[in-house]
Amino acid sequence: MDSTVEQISDALKSVFGKLEEKFGAxxxxxxxxxxxxxxxxxxxxxxxxxxxxxxxxxxGFDRLEFLTGxxxxxxxxxxxxxxxxxxxxxxxxxxxxxVPLKEGQKMPTLSSLWPAANWCERETWExxxxxxxxxxxxxxxxTDADFEGHPLRKDFPVRGLVGGRIRTDLKGKI
Amino acid sequence: MTSPQDPRHPHxxxxxxxxxSEREVRMLAEGNxxxxxxxxxxxxxxxxxEKLLGFGRSFSWWPxxxxxxxxxIEMMAxxxxxxxxxxxxxxxxxxxxxxxxxxxxxxxxxxxxxPRVVRLYxxxxxxxxxxxMGSCAISGNVWDTYNVVQGIDSxxxxxxxxxxxxxxxxxxWQGLEMLRDKVKQSDHxxxxxxxxxxxxxxxx
Numbered sequence: 001m002d003s004t005v006e007q008i009s010d011a012l013k014s015v016f017g018k019l020e021e022k023f024g025a026x027x028x029x030x031x032x033x034x035x036x037x038x039x040x041x042x043x044x045x046x047x048x049x050x051x052x053x054x055x056x057x058x059x060g061f062d063r064l065e066f067l068t069g070x071x072x073x074x075x076x077x078x079x080x081x082x083x084x085x086x087x088x089x090x091x092x093x094x095x096x097x098x099v100p101l102k103e104g105q106k107m108p109t110l111s112s113l114w115p116a117a118n119w120c121e122r123e124t125w126e127x128x129x130x131x132x133x134x135x136x137x138x139x140x141x142x143t144d145a146d147f148e149g150h151p152l153r154k155d156f157p158v159r160g161l162v163g164g165r166i167r168t169d170l171k172g173k174i
Numbered sequence: 175m176t177s178p179q180d181p182r183h184p185h186x187x188x189x190x191x192x193x194x195s196e197r198e199v200r201m202l203a204e205g206n207x208x209x210x211x212x213x214x215x216x217x218x219x220x221x222x223x224e225k226l227l228g229f230g231r232s233f234s235w236w237p238x239x240x241x242x243x244x245x246x247i248e249m250m251a252x253x254x255x256x257x258x259x260x261x262x263x264x265x266x267x268x269x270x271x272x273x274x275x276x277x278x279x280x281x282x283x284x285x286x287x288x289p290r291v292v293r294l295y296x297x298x299x300x301x302x303x304x305x306x307m308g309s310c311a312i313s314g315n316v317w318d319t320y321n322v323v324q325g326i327d328s329x330x331x332x333x334x335x336x337x338x339x340x341x342x343x344x345x346x347w348q349g350l351e352m353l354r355d356k357v358k359q360s361d362h363x364x365x366x367x368x369x370x371x372x373x374x375x376x377x378x
Binding site for chain 2: 144147151158159165167168171174
């Protein structure tokens with residue numbers, strides 16, 4: 001336990017202790033920033049950890065606030081990261097789980113635990129190309145159905161130099 | 175009494191007429207002029223009547239109730255009590271394109287919205303006028319990205335452009351005044367080009 005853990009609330013300290021006790025070395029790491037607790041979780045452990053976090057007899061983080069992705073090209077080994085923000089409606093505590101991923105590595109879906117994860121995962125897949133195994137409907141959410149590429153990756157061109165002024169094929173759509 | 179003829183429209187004996195279709199030209203060449211047309215697209219309206227219609231239309235131009243982004247907020251302000259479009263007969267923003275006389279494209283248009291914009295435009299009955307409001311609708315503004323149509327006039331014919339980010343209600347109002355002048359003259363962009371750019375782009 002590093003010194004920054006002293007900054008968090010007593011409730012979160014108990015969450016920290018329980019998670020460390022139950023999963024121990026399987027957790028890849030933890031950090032505290034401005035009183036917020038974050039755990040790094042390997043993708044193969046995610047469903048188990050999330051189930052324990054959600055269960056009322058576990059930690060009781062019953063609400064998934066958001067699930068989103070990140071791309072850090074400077075991290076050569078694991079450039080992608082999926083962040084899951086959880087809230088406990090009973091105690092108003094917040095817990096963040098982060099899953100570092102390699103290029104092309106898949107991670108399990110959380111949509112069976114929290115139905116709200118369904119669209120979040122669709123968007124994360126669409127924008128970063130992170131595939132969620134077991135997702136019931138992994139199709140594009142925001143962009144056109146025939147769009148190619150994952151636009152929030154840092155290597156995606158910022159300026160749209162292809163496709164002319166309309167940038168889509170309207171054939172069959174109008 | 176003869177009226178000053180609009181050079182954009184062909185006139186015969188002071189009456190505005192439409193151009194002959196390809197089929198009619200072919201029939202004329204084949205000497206089949208006496209055979210009645212099965213289907214005549216469009217009607218020839220005398221220029222005087224057209225003027226009267228334009229005058230009437232210009233005082234009851236009902237735009238489509240349709241906003242895409244932040245410019246729509248300024249459009250709503252124009253419709254609200256402070257600027258009050260209804261003083262000029264534009265208060266009835268129709269929620270159905272079938273009842274509208276044109277559209278104000280207010281805001282940036284994503285490529286997913288593009289087919290819907292074209293469909294809404296095509297569902298508005300003729301004659302129709304289009305006002306592109308704001309830099310994004312005109313050119314895409316700073317959104318030179320994968321997801322934004324670079325100017326709404328690549329999709330549909332546009333009559334008046336109102337620049338600004340977003341334009342204030344006064345600017346929109348000036349644009350609407352320019353539009354009203356065009357309505358009075360029964361002069362709309364589609365009439366001049368006779369092509370919908372989105373259709374032309376896919377060869378239809």
